[in-house]
Amino acid sequence: MRVRMTVLFVALFAGWIWLDARAQSGAPLVSGAHRFEKVTDGVYYATASGTMNVGSNSPVILTDDEALVIDSEITPAAGRALVADLKAVTPKPVRYVVDSHYHYDHSHGNQVFTPTAQVIGHDNTRRRMLTNVLEQFTYLNSVQPIPARVEALKQRIAQEKDPQQKATLERQVANSLAYLEQVKETIVTPPNLTFDKAMTLHRGGREIRILYLGRGHTDTDVVVYLPKERIVCTGDLMESIVSYMGDSYPEEWIATLEKLKAIDFDTVMPGHGVVFKGKSKIDAFQNYLRDVITQVAALRKQGLSAEAAAPKVDVTKYASELPSIRGVGIDVAAVRRIYQLADHPE
Numbered sequence: 001m002r003v004r005m006t007v008l009f010v011a012l013f014a015g016w017i018w019l020d021a022r023a024q025s026g027a028p029l030v031s032g033a034h035r036f037e038k039v040t041d042g043v044y045y046a047t048a049s050g051t052m053n054v055g056s057n058s059p060v061i062l063t064d065d066e067a068l069v070i071d072s073e074i075t076p077a078a079g080r081a082l083v084a085d086l087k088a089v090t091p092k093p094v095r096y097v098v099d100s101h102y103h104y105d106h107s108h109g110n111q112v113f114t115p116t117a118q119v120i121g122h123d124n125t126r127r128r129m130l131t132n133v134l135e136q137f138t139y140l141n142s143v144q145p146i147p148a149r150v151e152a153l154k155q156r157i158a159q160e161k162d163p164q165q166k167a168t169l170e171r172q173v174a175n176s177l178a179y180l181e182q183v184k185e186t187i188v189t190p191p192n193l194t195f196d197k198a199m200t201l202h203r204g205g206r207e208i209r210i211l212y213l214g215r216g217h218t219d220t221d222v223v224v225y226l227p228k229e230r231i232v233c234t235g236d237l238m239e240s241i242v243s244y245m246g247d248s249y250p251e252e253w254i255a256t257l258e259k260l261k262a263i264d265f266d267t268v269m270p271g272h273g274v275v276f277k278g279k280s281k282i283d284a285f286q287n288y289l290r291d292v293i294t295q296v297a298a299l300r301k302q303g304l305s306a307e308a309a310a311p312k313v314d315v316t317k318y319a320s321e322l323p324s325i326r327g328v329g330i331d332v333a334a335v336r337r338i339y340q341l342a343d344h345p346e
């Protein structure tokens with residue numbers, strides 16, 4: 001018996017060293033629906049591996065005893081996959097989740113975590129998630145366009161000659177159809193530990209500050225700041241690409257980003273896109289917001305509808321810093337939001 005236990009222990013230990021070596025090597029570790037990029041010791045950036053729709057990217061912070069995950073992802077299935085896939089990185093349990101904000105693609109996995117973890121968020125995140133978010137545009141726009149999009153993808157698949165490209169498109173169809181099934185399980189679950197301005201977790205050697213800097217992408221955005229590691233996790237308040245504006249407060253967003261820049265950090269782990277360094281991208285996004293506000297105001301003054309104005313807004317000069325910009329025109333939801341705030345200031 002003892003020999004068998006020793007063999008088992010050695011095998012487990014060897015497996016652990018091997019996994020650890022993979023995680024240390026710099027190449028991202030692919031585990032199930034996620035890939036984990038090591039940002040510094042005990043800090044990982046979880047992104048989609050492509051096998052399912054997970055929604056947001058999730059920073060993972062390990063302490064002596066547990067894991068803290070920022071954003072529970074887009075569905076309970078994605079949240080469960082995150083828990084399972086994390087086992088390739090750490091045996092530590094997830095005891096804290098931080099909702100960077102209330103949007104579905106960051107928080108609809110919450111129900112997987114609440115039985116065993118504290119889910120932390122801003123007071124407004126809880127308030128928002130207690131409303132009918134499943135009937136609001138931002139969420140509905142993630143499900144309602146799928147059937148038409150799948151049809152379009154199927155037509156492209158039929159014409160595609162390159163087998164690799166074909167496989168990619170087929171995976172997109174499968175992931176989209178699976179998402180329509182996975183959302184049926186969602187029970188919108190607000191954070192169970194909320195705050196207004198700031199809170200700090202002291203866990204082992206780690207200091208984890210969670211800060212509300214003001215309204216921006218939504219009125220619920222919090223950032224997670226690791227002062228010692230000089231890392232800030234920004235959710236959708238600051239992405240490496242253009243952030244969705246459909247629920248935003250564009251003017252205040254610029255001021256809130258100024259407060260973000262005042263924090264002493266080197267590395268940003270955003271809610272979408274890639275990890276990036278420094279503050280020049282934040283400058284660029286502030287200028288982008290100023291430019292969008294100015295151009296949309298002018299188009300509104302000319303009497304254009306939001307639908308007519310959106311394709312005319314030209315922000316291509318920011319494409320090098322915000323690589324999701326691929327041509328003239330912006331998301332109509334951004335223009336509708338600016339029009340709405342002009343008519344009914346909040």
Ligand SMILES: [Zn+2]
Pocket residue numbers: 101103217236244
């Ligand atoms: Zn968002």
